Amino acid sequence: MRSNEMNQTALNIFMVVLTAACLLPFLLLIISSFASEQSIIKLGYTFFPSEYSLEAYKYLWGESSSLLRAYGITILITVIGTSVGLTISALLAYPLSRGVLPFKYFFSFVVFFTLLFNGGLVPTYLVYTEIFHMKNTLLALIIPGLLTNGFFILLIRTYFATSIPVPIIESAYIDGASEYRIFFSIVMPLSLPILATIGLMLTIAYWNDWFNGLIYLTEPRLFSIQNLLNRMLTNIQFLQQNSFAGNNASAIAANLPTNAVRMAMAVIGVVPLLCVYPFFQKYFVKGLVVGAVKG
């Protein structure tokens, strides 16, 4: 009994430490975004800045036209990407989960194959830009994310195959329901946990995606918020590591955002997602366990 309590306490302490390790960096991020630039340079990033300031957010407000646009782009591609991605994944996974599909194993293999192999960056880029002409279009931010989700499809397929009892489908069939009716009125509602899980994963993937923007976009008006942030940070890093700009480096540096602004941008990039997360959470846990244990 006593050792059980001890165990419990030890576990609790461990969990508290773990949670702190996850949360403290966030806290530091948020506090730093409210610290004055002077304070950051004098004390570094700290939980107790010597001086607070809203300067960073004022700066971002001044830049609001380009930031709001980037925000808009991010939200747009996230909403479209997630809904279309979820629909495609479910539509693809459902037939794969049914025993009656002709060439079922072939199709499953095709999906599985994409998990292991892909065309590589250069061929992929060439196909998107030279065959589909997606360079500098929003499609370049949406389409690549839709096509590389073999893992999600297998997860959904497994869920359909194991958690939706075949008798339910058969009885609906006997009652005269069409296949569409069965899929949309019976299978989908029963699959909310896995759909919410995949939905959240897709949301996070689209929200955080900067790589597609990095390679397919040269038009600043199409940049998403993460792309903007990533470019800004890489620009700064580049200037610090390369003396190539020589005489001009400091002139450029003067145009770059300050430390606090970088933190503030990271905050506004991450906060919306943090707000969405709790709503998904209850499905998320369930869906993940179901998908993984029985898969």
Next chain:
Amino acid sequence: MRLTFKFNAMLSLLLALALLLAACSSGGSPERENPTNSEGGDDKPVELVFAFLNVASIFKDLQKVEDEINKITQEKINAKIKLMPIDVAAWTQQTNLILAGSEPLDLIVSSATLNYSSQVAKGQIIALDDLIEQYAPDIKHTMPAEILAGAKLNGVTYGIPSVRDFATDYGYIARKDILDKHNIDLSTVKTFEDLTAIFQILKEKEPDMYPIVQRSQTVTIVTDMFTGYIDGLGNNIGVLNYDDDSTQLFNLFESDIYRKYSELAHEWYKKGFVPPDASTSQESNTAMMRANKAIGYLSNFKPGFENQEKVANGMEMVAVRITEPVSSSSTAASFMISIAKNSKNPEKAMEMINLLYTDKDIVNLLDNGIEGIHYVQAGDGTIKLPDGVTEQTYLATQWMIGNNALAYPWQGTAPDIWDQMKAFNESAKLSKAIGFVFDTTNVKTEVAAVQNVLDEYRPGIESGTLDPSTIADFNKKLKDAGLDTMIAEKQKQLDAWLQTQ
């Protein structure tokens, strides 16, 4: 049974449709992507795409500027330019991908620090010698012959350097108000050692500020002192002196000059002139200046540098130049313009380059924007923001494209800055190996190992944090990592290169 089959067939169809839909949703706006008529017919102007590096520029009005430029180019050479700025963050990735395919791209900024030699090796940029001769004969009058020749690789021109400062001298630059307050006259400073006395006064009078800060982890205090004397030949591994005729490479880190300046930096560090976290700090000198933590820093200079730093730091600056101007081996190739293999009209592209070096209106549009909107004449040959305009909507990073000497300087800069620059460039001591590029293919392992050692020791020693006695360990580790092999390989390449000159 039949019903099931029908259903199955439909499912398969749906599945195929879903895949198809995803793959070929309409191709987006095609008019931007369409390569223009490549024949360059008599009536239809050719569109030339120009990729250049964007480093914190302001391009809100890029389209307007482009339209203005096109009015001129259409008339002069029946071609249009499509400006395509690419962030440094995305540069390597995007240019590699574009050059791997056949997207329209004609002109591209190239640089020895950004894959120039590999672009040449892969045939991604084309040889220019004949084209220059035929379509852009004026270019060679815009810069010293050594510089144009210095951009050659294996005797062939693949890039044309931009006209800018081709030389640099080194010294100390500091806040004018603080120096004036304590009656410090920098003109008495003749060597880096002379700075110690000044730092001592500053340290006592301004205890909250550091008299000297480091510019970055790679541009260290010691680097800023020796680079005026040492030609690093690209990477500081195997170097030459500027002031002798020897072409025998030596190890910089064992040299007297390296030890001398490391000792000086360490003395400054021990006396508290340098911030204690200098070897790890990620703050730039500009940030430290703006935060009132720094009084000055060592730097490379060019004419008009004080004014540029005044803009960057937001305060009046005064500088002392300690070393003589020098042009390093990579000066020429550090920013160039090249023609991509993707170009369907290399001749037109070369005519366009010619305009970038000879047409004052085009250069000013590209560098400063549209007169009356982005700048107005200040009356003395310089330009300023129009009255009432507070927000700049166009600001280009000027130094890398074309003939910058044709651009109007901004107010605050000397109106004759480009004459000064020309004299400065001509007074410089040239590297004995100008245009030599070290090909590291054969010593890749050594390069990586040596780089690790450099990263381990340089920030400590060169910020003054570590005692110079560690230089012995440093060299031992460098040698273990293969420093000598690298120097031998470089020497071999240098000798072969010198033969061809």
